[in-house]
Amino acid sequence: MGTGREPLVANSSHWGAFTAAREGDGLRIEPHPLDPDPSPLLGNFTDAVSHPARVRRPSIRRGWLERGPGADRRRGDDQFVELDWDDALDLLAGELHRVRSDYGNAAIYGGSYGWASAGRFHHAQSQLHRFLNCLGGFTRSVNTYSHGASVVVLPHIVGAAGARQVIAGGTSWSVIARHTELLVAFGGLRTSNTWMTPGGRTQHTVGAHLDEAASRGMRVASLSPLRDDLPARLPGRWYPITPRGDVAVILALCWVLVTDGLADRAFLDRYTVGAERFLAYLRGDLDGQPKDPDWAAPLCGLAATELRALAHRMAASRTFVHVSWSLQRSEYGEQPVWAGIALAALLGQIGLPGGGFGHGYGSMGDVGGGSLPYELPSLPRGRNPVQSFIPVARVSDMLLAPGAAFDYNGQRRPYPEIRLVYWAGGNPFHHHQDLRRLRHAFARPDTVVVHEPYWTGTARHADIVLPVTTTVERDDLGVGRGDSHLLAMKQVRPPVAEARDDYQIFAGVARRLGVGEEFTEGRTTPEWLAHLYHQWLGQLTGRGYRVPSFAEFWAAGALELPDRRGDQVLLAEFRADPDRYRLDTPSGRIELFSQTVADFGYPDCPGHPAWLRPTESPGALGADQLGLHLIANQPVSRLHSQLDMGAYSQGSKVAGREPVRMHPDDARQRGIAAGDVVRVWNERGSCLAGAVLSEDVLPGVVQLSTGAWFDPSSDLVTCAHGNPNVLTADRGTSRLAQGCAGQHTVVKVEPMTQPVPPVRAFEQPAFVPAPEWRAAPSPAAVAGEGGV
Ligand SMILES: Nc1nc2c(c(=O)[nH]1)N[C@H]1C(S)=C(S)[C@@H](COP(=O)(O)OP(=O)(O)OC[C@H]3O[C@@H](n4cnc5c(=O)[nH]c(N)nc54)[C@H](O)[C@@H]3O)O[C@H]1N2
Ligand SMILES: Nc1nc2c(c(=O)[nH]1)N[C@H]1C(S)=C(S)[C@@H](COP(=O)(O)OP(=O)(O)OC[C@H]3O[C@@H](n4cnc5c(=O)[nH]c(N)nc54)[C@H](O)[C@@H]3O)O[C@H]1N2
Ligand SMILES: [Mo]
Numbered sequence: 001m002g003t004g005r006e007p008l009v010a011n012s013s014h015w016g017a018f019t020a021a022r023e024g025d026g027l028r029i030e031p032h033p034l035d036p037d038p039s040p041l042l043g044n045f046t047d048a049v050s051h052p053a054r055v056r057r058p059s060i061r062r063g064w065l066e067r068g069p070g071a072d073r074r075r076g077d078d079q080f081v082e083l084d085w086d087d088a089l090d091l092l093a094g095e096l097h098r099v100r101s102d103y104g105n106a107a108i109y110g111g112s113y114g115w116a117s118a119g120r121f122h123h124a125q126s127q128l129h130r131f132l133n134c135l136g137g138f139t140r141s142v143n144t145y146s147h148g149a150s151v152v153v154l155p156h157i158v159g160a161a162g163a164r165q166v167i168a169g170g171t172s173w174s175v176i177a178r179h180t181e182l183l184v185a186f187g188g189l190r191t192s193n194t195w196m197t198p199g200g201r202t203q204h205t206v207g208a209h210l211d212e213a214a215s216r217g218m219r220v221a222s223l224s225p226l227r228d229d230l231p232a233r234l235p236g237r238w239y240p241i242t243p244r245g246d247v248a249v250i251l252a253l254c255w256v257l258v259t260d261g262l263a264d265r266a267f268l269d270r271y272t273v274g275a276e277r278f279l280a281y282l283r284g285d286l287d288g289q290p291k292d293p294d295w296a297a298p299l300c301g302l303a304a305t306e307l308r309a310l311a312h313r314m315a316a317s318r319t320f321v322h323v324s325w326s327l328q329r330s331e332y333g334e335q336p337v338w339a340g341i342a343l344a345a346l347l348g349q350i351g352l353p354g355g356g357f358g359h360g361y362g363s364m365g366d367v368g369g370g371s372l373p374y375e376l377p378s379l380p381r382g383r384n385p386v387q388s389f390i391p392v393a394r395v396s397d398m399l400l401a402p403g404a405a406f407d408y409n410g411q412r413r414p415y416p417e418i419r420l421v422y423w424a425g426g427n428p429f430h431h432h433q434d435l436r437r438l439r440h441a442f443a444r445p446d447t448v449v450v451h452e453p454y455w456t457g458t459a460r461h462a463d464i465v466l467p468v469t470t471t472v473e474r475d476d477l478g479v480g481r482g483d484s485h486l487l488a489m490k491q492v493r494p495p496v497a498e499a500r501d502d503y504q505i506f507a508g509v510a511r512r513l514g515v516g517e518e519f520t521e522g523r524t525t526p527e528w529l530a531h532l533y534h535q536w537l538g539q540l541t542g543r544g545y546r547v548p549s550f551a552e553f554w555a556a557g558a559l560e561l562p563d564r565r566g567d568q569v570l571l572a573e574f575r576a577d578p579d580r581y582r583l584d585t586p587s588g589r590i591e592l593f594s595q596t597v598a599d600f601g602y603p604d605c606p607g608h609p610a611w612l613r614p615t616e617s618p619g620a621l622g623a624d625q626l627g628l629h630l631i632a633n634q635p636v637s638r639l640h641s642q643l644d645m646g647a648y649s650q651g652s653k654v655a656g657r658e659p660v661r662m663h664p665d666d667a668r669q670r671g672i673a674a675g676d677v678v679r680v681w682n683e684r685g686s687c688l689a690g691a692v693l694s695e696d697v698l699p700g701v702v703q704l705s706t707g708a709w710f711d712p713s714s715d716l717v718t719c720a721h722g723n724p725n726v727l728t729a730d731r732g733t734s735r736l737a738q739g740c741a742g743q744h745t746v747v748k749v750e751p752m753t754q755p756v757p758p759v760r761a762f763e764q765p766a767f768v769p770a771p772e773w774r775a776a777p778s779p780a781a782v783a784g785e786g787g788v
Contacts, residue, residue: 005021005023005028006021006022006023007021008020008021008028008030009021009490009491009492010032010487010488010489010490010557010558011471011472011478011489011490011492012032012118012119012200012201012202012471012476012478012487012489013041013042013045013117013118013200013471013639014115014117014118014196014197014198014199014200014201014480014639015039015041015042015195015196015201015639016031016032016035016038016039016041016042016195016200016201016202016204017032017034017035017200017201017202017478017485017487018030018031018032018038018042018045019031019032019033020045020472020492021492022492022493025047025050026046026047026049026050027045027046027047027049027472027492027493028046029042029043029045029046032202032487034202034203034484034485034558035201035202035203035204036203036204036205036208037203037204037205037207037208038204039195039204040648041195041637041638041639041648042648043646043647043648043651044637044638044642044643044646044647044648044649045472045643045646046646046647047645047646047647048643048645048646049470049472049473049493049496050496051454051645051646051762052762052763052764053454053455053645053762053763053764054453054454054455054467054496054497054499055452055453055454055455055459055465055466055467055468055499056082056467056496056497056498056499057082057083057467057497057498058082058083058084058085058087058088058089058464058465058466058467058498059080059081059082059083059464059465059467059765059767060080060081060083060088060091060463060464060465061074061075061078061079061080061081061462061463061464061465062078062079062080062081062768063075063078064447064463064464065081069095069098069419069446069447069463070446071443071444071445071446072443073443075439075442075443075448075461075462075463076439076442076457076460076461076712079765079766079767079768080465080765080766080767080768081767081768081769081770082767082770083770085498085500085508088464088466089505089508089509089512090512091464092449092464092466092509093509093512093513095420095446095447095449095464096108096135096420096509096513097513099419099420099446099447100135100136102419103417103419105132105135105136105137105138105385105386106137106138106139106386106387106388106416107139107416107417107418107419107420108132108135108138108139108418108419108420108421108422109138109139109395109398109399109416109418109420109421109422109445110128110129110132110138110139110140110422111139111140111141111390111392111395111423112124112125112128112129112141112422112423112424112425112426113125113141113144113145113392113426113428113431114423114425114426114427114428114431115198115425115426115639115640115642116424116425116426117425117470117471118199118200118471118476118478118480118489119199119200119471119474119476119477119478119489120199120376120377120378120379120476120477120478120479120532121379121476121477121503121525121528121529121532122469122471122474122476122501122502122503123378123379123425124424124425124426124451124468124502125424125425125426126378126379126381127379127424127502127503127506128422128423128424128425128451128502128506129381129382129384130379130380130381130382130506130519131506131509131510131519132384132422133381133382133383133384134382134510134515134518134519135510135513135515136385136386137383137384137385137386138384138386138422139386139388139389139390139416139418140384140386140388140389141389141390141391141392141395142389142390142391142392143391143392143737143739144392145329145392145393145431145739145740145742146325146329146363146364147167147325147328147329147359147360147739148328148329148333148391148392148393148733148737148738148739148740149328149329149333149334149337149733149734149736149737149739150163150166150167150325150328150333150334150337150359150737150739151163151167151737152334152409152736152737152739153334153337153338153597153605153736153737154166154167154337155584155585156585156591156594156596156597157337157338157341157585157590157591157594158341158571158583158585158590158591159583159584159585160584161583161584162571162574162583162584162585165570165571166357166358166359166570167359167360168366168367168371168481168482169358169359169360169361169366169367169368169369170358170568170569170570170571171320171353171354171356171358171368171568171569171570172368172369172370172566172567172568172569173205173206173209173361173368173369174209174370174566174567175353175354175566175567175568175569176209176213176218176320176354176358176361176368177209177210177212177213177216177218178212178216178353178354179318179353179354179355180213180218180318180319180320180354180355181217181218181219181317181318181319181354182218182219182220182221182313182314182317182318182319182320183213183218183219183220183221183236183319183320183322184220184221184223184310184314184319184320184321184322185220185221185222185223185224185229185230185322185324185361185362186223186224186241186246186249186250186321186322186323186324186327186336186340187223187224187229187246187322187323187324187325187326187327187362187363188222188223188224188226188229188230188324188362189210189220189222189229189230189231189234189322189324189361189362190228190229190231190324190362190363190633190634191206191207191231191362192634192636193362193363193364193365193634194206194207194361194362194363194364194365194367195365196364196365196639197364197365197366197369197480197481197482197483198364198366198480198481199376199478199479199480199481199483200478200479200480200483200487201365201366201480201483202479202483202484202485202487202558203483203484203485204365205369206365206368206369207233209368210231210233210234211233213234214233214234214235217235218234218235219235219236219237220234220235220236220237221236221237221239221310221313222236222237222238222239223239223241223246223249223302224238224239224240224241225240225241225242225243225629225631225697225698225701225703226631226633226696226697226698226701226703227240227695227696227697228696229362239302239306239310240301240302240698241300241301241302241698242299242300242301242629242698242700242701243629243631243701243744244330244331244614244629244744245296245299245300245301245302246300246323246327246336246339247332247335247336247339247609247610247611247612248291248295248296248299248300248611249296249300249302249307250336250339250340250342250343250609251282251291251296251339251609251611252291252292252293252295252296252300252304252307252311253307253310253311253314253343254278254282254291254339254342254343254346255282255283255290255291255292255293256292256293256307256308256311256312257311257314257315257343257346257347258279258282258346259292260311260312262311262312262315263346263347263348264345264346264347264348264349266348267345267346267348267350268345268346268348268592270578271345271350271574271575271578271589271590272345272589272590272591272592273587273589273590273591273592273593274591274592274593274594274607274608275345275592275593277592277593277607277608278342278592278593278608278609281608281610291611292304293305293307293308299611301698314347315347318349318352318354318355319347319349319355320354320355320356320357320358321340321343321344321347321356321357321358322340322357322358322359322361322362323336323337323340323357323358323359324359324360324361324362324363325359325360325363325364326363326633326743327743328733328739329733329739329740329741329742329743330733330741330743330744331612331614331615331616331729331731331733331734331741331744332604332605332612332614332733332734333733333734333737333739333741334605334733334734334736334737335605335609335610335611335612337359338608338609339609340357340359341357341590341592342592342608342609344356344357345590345592350570350571350575350590351569351570351571351572351573351574351575351576352569352572352575353569353572356569356570356571357570358570365480366480366481366482366483369481369482370482370564370565370566370568371481371482371564371565371568372482372483372561372563372564372565373563373565374539374540374543375536375539376479376481376486376536377477377479377486377532377533377535377536378532379528379532388413388416390406390415390416391406391408391732391737391738391739392740393432393433393732393738393739393740393741394406394415394732394738395428395432395438395441396432396434396437396438396440396441396730397415397730398415398416398418398441399418399421399441399442399444399445400437400440400441400444401415402415402416402417402418403415403417406738407602407735407736407738408735408736408737408738409600409736409737410596410599410600418444418445419445419446419447420445420446420447420448420449421442421445421447421448421449422449423448423449423450423451423458423462424450424451424468424502425451425502426458427456427457427458427640427641428458429456429457429458429460429461429710430456430457430458430640430641430706430707430709430710430723430725431640431641431706431725431740431742432725432730432742433725433728433729433730433731433740433741433742434684434685434725434726434728434729434730435457435685435710435712435718435719435723435725435726436684436685436718436726437684437730438730439461439712442461447463447464448461448462448463448464449462449463449464449466450462450464450465450466451465451466451468451502451505452465452466452467452468453467453468453469453470453496453499454645455762455763455764455765456641456709456710457641457709457710457723457761460765466500466505467496467497467498467499467500468499468500468501468502468505469495469496469499469500469501470496470499471489472491472492472493473491473492473493473494473495473496473499474489474491474495474501474525475488475489475490475491475525475526475529476489476529477489477529477532477533479561482564483561484560484561484564485558485559485560485561486553486558486559486561487557487558487559488553488554488556488557488558490557501525503525503528504525506519507519507520529550530550533550533553534550537549537550540562545562545563546562547559547562592608592609593607593608594607594608595607597736600735600736602734602735602736604734604735604736605734605735605736605737614744615729615731616729616744616745616746617746618700618746620746621682621746621747621748622748626669626670626748627746627747627748628662628666628700628701628702628746628747628748628749629700629701629702629744629746630680630701630702630703630704630724630727630728630744630745630746630747631701631702631703631704631743631744632704632705632706632724632725632727632728632742632743632744632745633703633705633706633743634705634706634707635649635652635705635706635707636652636705637649637651637652638707639707640706640707641706641707641708641709642707644707644708644709644761644762645709645762649707653690654675654689654690654691654692655675655676655677655690655756656690656721656758656759657677657688657689657690657708657720657721657722657759658689658690658704658705658707658708658721658722658723659689659690659691659692659704659705659722660678660680660689660690660691660692660702660703660704660722660749661692661693661694661696661697661702661703661704662691662692662693662694662697662701662702662703662749663693663694663695663697663698663699663700663701664693664694664695665699666699666700666702666749667691667693670749670750670751671750671751672691672693672749672750672751673691673693674691674692674693675690675691676690676691676751676752677689677690677691677751677752677756678690678691678749678750678751678752679717679749679750679751679752680702680704680722680724680727680747680748680749681717681727681747681748681749681750682727682745682746682747682748684726684727684728684729685717685718685719685726685727686717686718686719686726686727687704687717687718687719687720687721687722687723687724687726687727688717688719688720688721688722688752688756688757689704689722690722702747702749704722704724705724706723706724706725706742707723708721708722708723708761709721709723709761709762710723710725710726710761711723711759711760711761713757713760713761714757716754716757717757720757720758720759720760720761721759721761724742724745725742727745727747728741728742728744728745729741729745
C-alpha cells in the first residue's frame, strides 16, 4: 500500500454511483460528483468489502464430499472443506455432467433470482443463464418478487404493452410535479425506497421532483400503516390504514363516486369494458353487501366520513391514484392493482397529465424517471430450449413436491424434478418466505451450487460455494433503467483472498465441459466490455446518435446518454384515439371485468376487482387480542440483505438485532421498553429483534423490515437476528399470478425472557482442514464420477 492517499475512482451500485479508494483494509467512499442527492447507503461499503464474512476460498460441504450428491438434511448445518480452484471446478463440472446425462437439463434449476451487483457485464444472473444455455438450458423462473402479481394481472386489464408501461412508471415525475393537485398514495411514497434503481443510478432526482410538486401546492393523501411513508418534504395528510385494508377503501371510494354522481360515465363508456359488472358488485347486487364507506370502515380503520370526503376531493381535483408495489406483495395482491385502476377509471383522468393511475412511485428510483428510446448494453444470454418454469416464488413448492400440479395464469403445469440448484447473485435465505420450510426444500436436491462474495444464509445451505468478487474488485459498465449516464465502473482494489469474477468461474467450468469457446467467444473481460460497448454504439449510430469510441468513453469515465425522454403520460395516446391505439386486451379497452380471468374460475382471483378476506388475521392468533399485523417492508439502511454487516446498516441495529418498530401503547401492554430484545413469533417460527417505540406506527401493527441475515444458530428461536421471513407464509398471491406474498403476516411480540443468544450470522462457517477430509474413507469417489 502506498504512503499517500490513493486516488478516488468511480464505480456504481443499485443505490447510486460513487467514487472510492482503498484506505487501510477498507474503502474511503465519496458520492459521485454527478449525483445531486446521493443515498446514505453508500456508507455500507466502507468496511464491508474486506469483512470476515467474505468467502475466501472455494468451499465444499463436508457431507457432500464424503457421501457424494444426494438429498441431505444437514445442508445449512454442516462443515466445509476449502479446496483449490482447480479441484473445486473439476468437482462442479463432473456434477453438472452427471445431472445432465442422467436426468436432462430440466433437472437443473437456474432460477437464481436476485439483485447481485450493479454493472451490465458482471450481472450474475445473466452470466449464469448464458452459461447454462451453453450447456443446453435449465428450468427457469418467471417474474419477480417485486411485482409478481402485477405483471400477471395487468396484461388482463390494460394489455401487455400497457402493463409494461405501468411497471416502468408510465407517467413521469416531471409531469406529476407540474400537474397533479392531489396524489392519493396507497402505500405512501417511501423516500428510502427511491434510492434504488436496478443496475445503478447516476443522479437521484425524485427528491427534486417532490420539492417542485410541493412548492406548486400538490397535496398527498398517504394511506399507510406508517406515518413516515409520507416524506417530510411533502405537504399532505396521513391516513393510518389497517394493513390490507386498501381494497375495501378503494371500493368504498368507487361506491361514493358512483352513488354521488361523480363517476365519469363518458370515460367508462368510451375506454373501458365491464363497468356494469363492477358497478353491480359495488352495489352488492349479488352478495347483498353494498361496498359503501360504512362497510369499509371496520376493514380499513378509517372513518366512513373521511372516505366520503376523500372521494369528493378526488373528483374535484386533478388526482393521481398511486398504488405502491408493496400492496400486491400480499395474499390476493392482484386486487389492489385492479381496484386502483378501476378507481382511476371512474375518475376519468387516465391519460391526462398528472391524473390517472401509477404504480411503484415510492418503490423504485427509476419509476417515473424518464426512459431511453434504445436498449442498454447487456450480456447476451443465449437461448434456453428447456420449457419448464415456475413462478419465481414457488421455489419451495417445486423442490418439496416434484410432479405436483400448480395453477398459473390459466395454465395447469407440473413442478419439474430438480436435482441441481444453481444460484449466482441472489439470496433466497433472505428473500423467500417461511425459511424453515425453505430449509426443508433445500435439503431435497442432489447438489446446491452458490456463487457468493459472502457467507450468506444461502451460501451456508450450499454444497459448492465459490467466492466471487464484488463490484469494487472489477471493471464494468454501469447504467440503470432510464439513467442519465453510462458510467465506466473501475476496479478500486484487487479481489479479496481467492475471489474470482462470476465470468471467470463460468469460463473455467464451461471449458471443462467442452463449451468454453461458446461461452467466452474467445474474449477476456476487458474485451467483453469493449465489445458490448461497441455493439451498443452500433445500435445508436445506426439511429443517428453520436457516441464516442470505447477508449474515449473509458478515459472520460462517464457518457451522458442521448435523447432521454421525460414528460410522458400513461395511456395518453389511447385516450386521444382509443381506436387507433387499442390496448392489447381482448376488448382493446381497459377491462374492469375480464372474461378471460373469470373463465379461469379461480376463487382467489375473480373476474373483477373484489374484496377477499385475508386468511390470517391478528384475532385468529388467540383470544387475548395480542396478535399484531407484521409489515415486512424494505429496509431503510441497505438493499435487502446486501452489506448488512456494513457500517450504515449496523448503525440501525438495536442490541445487535434488526429493529422492530411498534406503537408505545402496544409495547406497554406487553411489558416492552425501547431497546429491549423481543421475541416475534407465530406458528411458522420466531425471531429476535430490538424494540423501537414510535407513534409513527399505527397501533396494532409492527414493522420488521427484511434483510437481517438469517441466523438459525440458536435453539431458542428460528432466527436470532431478526429476519421476518421466518414468520411470513409461503403462499402465492393467488392461482392467477402465484406472486410473492411476503409483505404481511400476523405475529405476537413479547419480551425475551431467556438468556439472549449472540448473533452469529456474520461468522465464518466451521471448516475441516482438507488433509483431514482427504484421510476420510473413499473421499474422492465423487470427483471421478462422470469425469470430463
Ligand atoms: N418478507 C418479505 N420478503 C421479501 C420482500 C418483502 O417485501 N417482504 N421483498 C422481496 C423483493 S421485492 C426482492 S427483490 C427480494 C430481494 O432478494 P435478493 O435479490 O435475493 O436479495 P439481495 O440481498 O439483494 O441478494 C443479492 C445477493 O447477491 C450477492 N452478490 C452481490 N454481487 C454479486 C456478484 O457479483 N455475483 C454473485 N454471484 N453474487 C453477488 C449479494 O452478496 C447478495 O447475497 O426479496 C424479497 N423478499
Ligand atoms: N432502501 C431500500 N430501498 C429499496 C429496497 C431495499 O431493500 N432497500 N428494495 C427495492 C426493491 S427490490 C423493491 S421491489 C422495492 C419495493 O417497493 P415497495 O414494495 O413499495 O416497498 P416496501 O418498503 O416493501 O413497502 C412500502 C410501504 O408500503 C406500506 N404498506 C405495507 N403494507 C401496506 C398495506 O397493506 N396498505 C398500505 N396502504 N400500505 C402498506 C409500508 O408501510 C411500506 O413502508 O423497493 C426497492 N427499494
Ligand atoms: Mo424487489
